[in-house]
Amino acid sequence: MARKQNNKIAIELSAKLSEAREKANLTQAEVAKRTGMDVSYYARIERGEINTSYKKLHKIAEVLKVSIT
Numbered sequence: 001m002a003r004k005q006n007n008k009i010a011i012e013l014s015a016k017l018s019e020a021r022e023k024a025n026l027t028q029a030e031v032a033k034r035t036g037m038d039v040s041y042y043a044r045i046e047r048g049e050i051n052t053s054y055k056k057l058h059k060i061a062e063v064l065k066v067s068i069t
Contacts, residue, residue: 010048010049010051013048014045014046014048017045017046017064018046020066021046023064024064024065026064031060031064034063035060036059037056037059042060054068
C-alpha cells in the first residue's frame, strides 16, 4: 500500500514540476543548472522515477517560482 501511495505522489509531483517548468519557459537542462543538479538527475525527478530530498525540491521550487506547500 505504501509503495502505491509513494508512486502516486511521485506521479503527481512529476506532472506539477513539468507544468511549472514549461510555464516558466525553461528546459530541464536550465532548471538542472540553476539548481546545481545533473540534468539526468533532474529529469528522473520530473519523470517520477526517483524521490529526492526536501532541500532539492526547495531549490527547484525557487527556480520555478512556485510553492512546495
